[in-house]
Amino acid sequence: MTRLAWGSATDVGRVRQENEDAVFTSERLFVVADGMGGHRGGQVASGLATKTLERDFGQDVRSRSTDALVRAVQRANEVVVSAATDDPELTGMGTTLCAMALVDGDGDERLAIVNVGDSRAYLLKSGDLEQITDDHSLVATLERQGRLTRDEAAVHPQRNILTRALGIDARVMVDSWEVRPVPGDRYVLCSDGLFNEVDESRIAATLRRLADPTEAARELVRLANEGGGRDNISLVVVDVVADESDPPVGTEAEGAADPASGDRVIAAVSGEARATGHVPGAQPVKPAVSPRERRKRERAAQRAVARANRPPHFTWRVLLFIVVLIAIVGATVAAITYYARDTYFVGFDHDQVVIYRGHPGGVLWIKPELVERSGLTRRTIPAASVPEIEAGKVEPTRDDAHKYLTNLADQATEQGTGSATTSTTTPGR
Numbered sequence: 040m041t042r043l044a045w046g047s048a049t050d051v052g053r054v055r056q057e058n059e060d061a062v063f064t065s066e067r068l069f070v071v072a073d074g075m076g077g078h079r080g081g082q083v084a085s086g087l088a089t090k091t092l093e094r095d096f097g098q099d100v101r102s103r104s105t106d107a108l109v110r111a112v113q114r115a116n117e118v119v120v121s122a123a124t125d126d127p128e129l130t131g132m133g134t135t136l137c138a139m140a141l142v143d144g145d146g147d148e149r150l151a152i153v154n155v156g157d158s159r160a161y162l163l164k165s166g167d168l169e170q171i172t173d174d175h176s177l178v179a180t181l182e183r184q185g186r187l188t189r190d191e192a193a194v195h196p197q198r199n200i201l202t203r204a205l206g207i208d209a210r211v212m213v214d215s216w217e218v219r220p221v222p223g224d225r226y227v228l229c230s231d232g233l234f235n236e237v238d239e240s241r242i243a244a245t246l247r248r249l250a251d252p253t254e255a256a257r258e259l260v261r262l263a264n265e266g267g268g269r270d271n272i273s274l275v276v277v278d279v280v281a282d283e284s285d286p287p288v289g290t291e292a293e294g295a296a297d298p299a300s301g302d303r304v305i306a307a308v309s310g311e312a313r314a315t316g317h318v319p320g321a322q323p324v325k326p327a328v329s330p331r332e333r334r335k336r337e338r339a340a341q342r343a344v345a346r347a348n349r350p351p352h353f354t355w356r357v358l359l360f361i362v363v364l365i366a367i368v369g370a371t372v373a374a375i376t377y378y379a380r381d382t383y384f385v386g387f388d389h390d391q392v393v394i395y396r397g398h399p400g401g402v403l404w405i406k407p408e409l410v411e412r413s414g415l416t417r418r419t420i421p422a423a424s425v426p427e428i429e430a431g432k433v434e435p436t437r438d439d440a441h442k443y444l445t446n447l448a449d450q451a452t453e454q455g456t457g458s459a460t461t462s463t464t465t466p467g468r
Contacts, residue, residue: 041141041148041220042280045069046253048260051267052232060230061085065140068102071276073158073230075204076132083132084119084206091115093139096444097323103142105215111341112136112153112205112213115195116299119206133206137172139277142217150218150226150279155211159234161242162218163225171216175203178313200215222281225252233259236266299461346435358416365456379405390417392428393449394440399431410437413444421450 044064047436051058058080059074072088073083096111115136121130135156142151152160157174173179178192178201192198205211216339225246234242242259249255256276379402384395386407392415397407417425424447 040282040414041150042282043141043220044252044278044280045275046251046256047273047275048253048256048272050264050268050271051258052271055269055271057082058271058273059085062091062273064275065091065093068092068138069095069140069228069277071137071228071273071275072137072205073135073156073232073271073273074132075134076129076206080129080132081134083122083129084132087118087122088112088115088134088136088205090185091118095139103140104144105142105153107212108140108142108151108153109215112138112155113211116155116205116211117209120209123206133201133204135175135201135204135230139226139228141220144217148220150220152216152226155213156201158228158230161227161239162235163227163246164221165223166243166247168239169222169244169315170239171218173214175214181406186200195428220279222279224279225408226272226277226279228277229259230271230365232268232270232272233263235270235271236268247277252278253413257397277358278358306455310404360410375403376405378402380408382433382435383410383437383441384433385428385440386431387417387428388412392416392420392444394444395431395435396437399433415444415447415451419451420447421454424450427442432435 045064047062047064047069049058049060049062057079059076061070061082062243063070070089070092072085074083074085091114092108092111095114096108097390119132119134123132123201135154135158135160136158137152137154137160139150139152139160142149152171154160154172155175157176157179158172160171161173162169162171173183176330177193178187178198180202181187181384182189182192203212227242227246235252237259241262245258245262246255249258253338255274256274259274259276260272379397382396382398382409384397384399386393386395386399392413393409394411394413395407396410397405401407410432420428433441434443
């Protein structure tokens with residue numbers, strides 16, 4: 040027969056005015072609920088949930104199964120929804136819930152664990168702490184999909200948004216696990232007021248240091264308040280105690296877990312499977328897969344599915360950015376082209392004096408364009424004008440370039456430097 044020892048603690052914290060958490064403990068049932076809804080709504084929701092589990096499961100000695108515990112949680116949801124519907128002051132109230140119960144399975148005792156929301160169940164095994172339950176919150180979902188890291192999730196501004204809670208909808212999905220009780224194992228059920236203020240390494244150190252479950256629970260509450268106490272803090276610490284009639288751990292009894300693997304999980308049934316009625320029957324122990332390894336595999340599979348289903352990152356914002364970028368590039372090219380073509384200059388093509396459109400030497404990739412040839416050559420123009428034309432004599436318009444050529448021709452005639460007496464030009468090539 041499995042023997043359990045437990046201790047619990049709850050505290051309003053340092054910021055809240057009222058404690059909206061609720062805790063219930065008995066020899067076979069342990070519950071932590073974190074109410075929400077403001078005013079008295081949170082207190083009512085968490086209180087109704089724990090009382091419903093106590094009534095529907097804790098006092099029913101005829102049905103001690105994981106299925107019965109799940110049904111009790113679903114019944115608690117109906118009670119909270121009904122109360123909120125009947126009393127306008129309670130509209131919008133809800134509660135998270137995490138519970139553990141000693142149940143019968145295949146002629147042997149098991150620990151059934153259920154949760155809805157972000158209240159958690161942890162297991163301290165051989166000094167190592169691991170989270171058994173999955174948080175039903177927005178950031179936890181994003182983290183499981185690989186879209187947030189654990190550190191990013193811890194500080195995300197929407198980390199308090201829940202994806203599941205009792206009292207929100209007429210039906211609720213309940214996650215459940217069956218775990219083999221092993222003497223020496225220590226379980227913790229807690230509201231987010233604990234793990235949001237105390238990191239898991241410190242929780243583990245406290246659980247290792249204090250053997251008495253009540254002392255451990257009270258010390259963890261103290262640490263949460265020391266860390267800020269921004270929320271109500273509630274937890275239950277449950278120890279699996281060795282019994283003289285228990286066989287030694289690791290003996291090869293039928294259905295025993297593989298001691299090398301540390302496997303204690305008998306079955307893990309998601310609320311989605313229960314909601315659709317596809318609840319598997321009794322399942323044999325699956326050796327060589329520890330809870331930590333199982334969670335790692337599940338998250339890897341979820342990340343792979345998320346990557347495969349992730350839509351292309353081509354949104355209307357990306358399209359708008361591309362359009363704007365093209366417009367800017369187009370405008371820049373047009374501006375450079377205009378600048379490169381908006382003037383003329385007189386220069387040499389070999390020894391012949393010609394008119395170019397553009398700037399001497401060109402602008403970026405745009406080279407000057409030869410537009411007209413004149414009857415003047417390097418030998419027929421005044422020697423003083425040669426350096427200026429070699430550098431490129433810039434004129435604002437083509438007419439101004441013609442006037443400059445006419446002036447050169449007149450100077451050449453007056454000085455008798457060449458045969459050209461006019462600035463007659465010929466079209467360029």
